Amino acid sequence: MPSRYSSEGTRLDAQRIAENLDIRFIVVPIERVFETYLDTLKPHFEKRLPDITEENIQARIRGNLLMAFSNKFGYLVLNTGNKSETSVGYCTLYGDMAGGFSVIKDVPKRLVYRLARFKNKKEKSQLIPESVFKRPPSAELRPNQRDEDSLPPYDILDKILNLYVEKDRSVADIINKGFDQKIVKKAIQMVDRNEYKRRQSPPGIKITPKAFGKDRRMPITNLFLEA
Amino acid sequence: MHCMLELLVSRLDKCPFQAVKYQNMKSIRVALAQVNTTVGDLEQNTEKVLSFIKRASSEGADIIAFPELALCGYPPEDLLLKPYFISQNLKFLKYIVNNTKDILVILGFPHKTKDALYNSAVIIYNKTIRYIYNKICLPNYGIFDEKRYFKPGEETSIIQLNDISLGVNICEDIWVPEGPTRFQVQSGADLIINISASPYHMGKLNLREKVLKSNAKRNKVWVCYCNLVGGQDELVFDGASMIFDPLGNLFANARQFEEDLLLADLEIPFKKKHKSLSRKSPNFLKKDEEVYSALTLGLRDYVRKNGFKKVILGLSGGIDSVL
Numbered sequence: 292m293p294s295r296y297s298s299e300g301t302r303l304d305a306q307r308i309a310e311n312l313d314i315r316f317i318v319v320p321i322e323r324v325f326e327t328y329l330d331t332l333k334p335h336f337e338k339r340l341p342d343i344t345e346e347n348i349q350a351r352i353r354g355n356l357l358m359a360f361s362n363k364f365g366y367l368v369l370n371t372g373n374k375s376e377t378s379v380g381y382c383t384l385y386g387d388m389a390g391g392f393s394v395i396k397d398v399p400k401r402l403v404y405r406l407a408r409f410k411n412k413k414e415k416s417q418l419i420p421e422s423v424f425k426r427p428p429s430a431e432l433r434p435n436q437r438d439e440d441s442l443p444p445y446d447i448l449d450k451i452l453n454l455y456v457e458k459d460r461s462v463a464d465i466i467n468k469g470f471d472q473k474i475v476k477k478a479i480q481m482v483d484r485n486e487y488k489r490r491q492s493p494p495g496i497k498i499t500p501k502a503f504g505k506d507r508r509m510p511i512t513n514l515f516l517e518a
Numbered sequence: 519m520h521c522m523l524e525l526l527v528s529r530l531d532k533c534p535f536q537a538v539k540y541q542n543m544k545s546i547r548v549a550l551a552q553v554n555t556t557v558g559d560l561e562q563n564t565e566k567v568l569s570f571i572k573r574a575s576s577e578g579a580d581i582i583a584f585p586e587l588a589l590c591g592y593p594p595e596d597l598l599l600k601p602y603f604i605s606q607n608l609k610f611l612k613y614i615v616n617n618t619k620d621i622l623v624i625l626g627f628p629h630k631t632k633d634a635l636y637n638s639a640v641i642i643y644n645k646t647i648r649y650i651y652n653k654i655c656l657p658n659y660g661i662f663d664e665k666r667y668f669k670p671g672e673e674t675s676i677i678q679l680n681d682i683s684l685g686v687n688i689c690e691d692i693w694v695p696e697g698p699t700r701f702q703v704q705s706g707a708d709l710i711i712n713i714s715a716s717p718y719h720m721g722k723l724n725l726r727e728k729v730l731k732s733n734a735k736r737n738k739v740w741v742c743y744c745n746l747v748g749g750q751d752e753l754v755f756d757g758a759s760m761i762f763d764p765l766g767n768l769f770a771n772a773r774q775f776e777e778d779l780l781l782a783d784l785e786i787p788f789k790k791k792h793k794s795l796s797r798k799s800p801n802f803l804k805k806d807e808e809v810y811s812a813l814t815l816g817l818r819d820y821v822r823k824n825g826f827k828k829v830i831l832g833l834s835g836g837i838d839s840v841l
Contacts, residue, residue, distance in 0.1 A: 371838045
């Protein structure tokens, strides 16, 4: 479901992986729908500049289209969000958060890479193209966007999340372990503020000692803020 | 029906399994049925139970154990609050009882008495319920909510089969150091059978191995651990049922993430050079393959058990959707 911001690289990789896996691959561009959205909203947005609103609209168009296929053909929509982004809420409600089952919801980003490597090794082939591993993670919802514009690098983020989410360590504790104070506070604020999103996310497979859901039941309305 | 069950329990001491302490070495063939049951599908679960009983019988097993709440699937959650669900369970249990002979069956089911609901193991032999063990240690942390539904059991008995004394307990019971296992061993059990529904997470298998090993070693008793396998919503049960000998060594193990029937001949008293009938392959999966297998089984069972034929996803070309 490419948009004006989808790079040639990711489009090609999507197609290649579909060929390698021998799965049905259809391209449904979202450009026209996106333009219609922008036109429809323009008179009401009072000349405000484009921001995350327009980014999320793209994600929601995609979620909507997948649900249309689900309704029409009875397919189960798989959500592909990982634990790192679910933790900090780096995902769009009713957009990429749509779906019936969230397969890697409890898999932190670094483990996602490891599992992909494992799969290639097991199949003894480049089932997953090398470029997928090499490309910096991006939501591709605006020009030259990188996950790291909004988030700490995943190797730091995943360690902080492990301590805060899975081990219930305090902010002070985590900072004492040598992490940058600003990064820790930002990450933890994001975790705490996004309980409302997680509560609305599809169920997904537990693989860590503490998964979101039954393992970690936090209030949404919660003013016990550590950061 | 409830009355009948209770009557049989109280008749336990008069049943044919009278305690006669063995003089000579005995051998018992144990089958651990690591099945993938579906929550609420009582009919299919019953068929599966009966087909595994048949298989184990044809393999000459003396005992077959099924996982915790195998009859109704685990975790049944608030289905347990429905009286009709409980009565249907009893109906299918009765059918299994009537079709069981010449093999001792240990099966997990929700057991309703006049004033409480228990998480129980029913012991069936020759078309009769011989004993019902009610789980004593109810987990109520993490994903577990058992105190919401069940009352803890208050007593345990030893079951005699061909001069061998058997202690049956359920999942959490074996994680408590001074719990039912200890008591059963002190009461003369040669063999502990623990029926479980222990969900997967990274590192869990290692924890289980430690707990079972220490139970076997400390109590100098055979420990047979029958775990559930399969995906249920957000949970994946990884199987890997295990048998530990009275020295605390892994004696036999079932596959991970697949249905399996683990058969083993256990000799009592235990002799060191004793060989396992079943394959002994403690080379469990390495971490990445283990996680990958958990995700695959979790997804496959969610799709299959909910009756989907196909799935769809947005393939962006990024690592998450590619995986």
